Amino acid sequence: METQKGLETFRAALCRRHLAVTSQRMKIARAVLEAQDHFTADALLARLKADGARVGRVTVYRTLKVLLEAGLVEERAFDKGRVAYERALGRSHHDHMICVTCRRVIEFESARIEREQRRQAQACGFEVLTHQHTLFGHCRGCRAKRGNGSKA
């Protein structure tokens, strides 16, 4: 499974930063690498606790930072005031559409957009590390339910 590769990368990241491989850190990393969708730090903590792990909020945040810098998770700003995390390993880069009604998240990918984005950055002498591209609107389902007929 991909998780194993991720855990190795995580170990290496800890090593590079002279941090010990502890059971808490490994548990958090494993939970993150196995996550199937977006999650908040607090949701992650809750899940770990529900699974009987003895970890604190602080350690979760600290470990997420390491995972982030190792490129194993990415941060998203879907809702204001809170950060959503998303596993980055084993998934191609993608962007998001958020339904403002039902909060559903639809992923999309466009090589054309990525290419044009790279061109734009290059023109400004800007080196892109990460990016976020999010569309907010109404998903098909919510449009069907109402507000669809007249205004498009």
Place this chain on the structure above:
Amino acid sequence: METQKGLETFRAALCRRHLAVTSQRMKIARAVLEAQDHFTADALLARLKADGARVGRVTVYRTLKVLLEAGLVEERAFDKGRVAYERALGRSHHDHMICVTCRRVIEFESARIEREQRRQAQACGFEVLTHQHTLFGHCRGCRAKRGNGSKA
């Protein structure tokens, strides 16, 4: 000036919502419509207070919400945990590159990206209301200063 047109739109928005045109609301709207760059709600409040206006935080937030729904300002999620606002009137839509070192904000515009984005949304039956496209990285200046030579 564009500000006048914005104030008219704001008045109309207040009217539509059966809200009175008060001096506080007008002062806030004027400050927003005259803002040249991105600002946070608290920074706006501080500026108004510095200018001698007697307004409270609550009224600022409430008024920003009206301005937002009237399309006169847009929200941005540049830094996590805080919302930046940006005047929307009299400016064409644009996206941003944020230098993670110096926090400089560079604006860019790409019809090609907008078009492709619309295509992607359409393919999913998604109706786009707003979007945000932000690149995080190193600006030309910060690249020149260091970390440029070897790694690209």
Place this chain on the structure above:
DNA sequence: AGAATTTATGAAACTAACTTTCAATCATGG
């Protein structure tokens, strides 16, 4: 005009999402 009713305002209290602090715990080497 003055009373009654409605609406707006903002200080203070609250909340949510983190972050910082620090005493206790744990691991490792000697």
Place this chain on the structure above:
DNA sequence: CCATGATTGAAAGTTAGTTTCATAAATTCT
């Protein structure tokens, strides 16, 4: 088995934003 240093997490602090509610201002009624 003790000393040293890293790790942990509870509790306190911080920040951005929201809710509550008493007061103030405006509007309507008579």
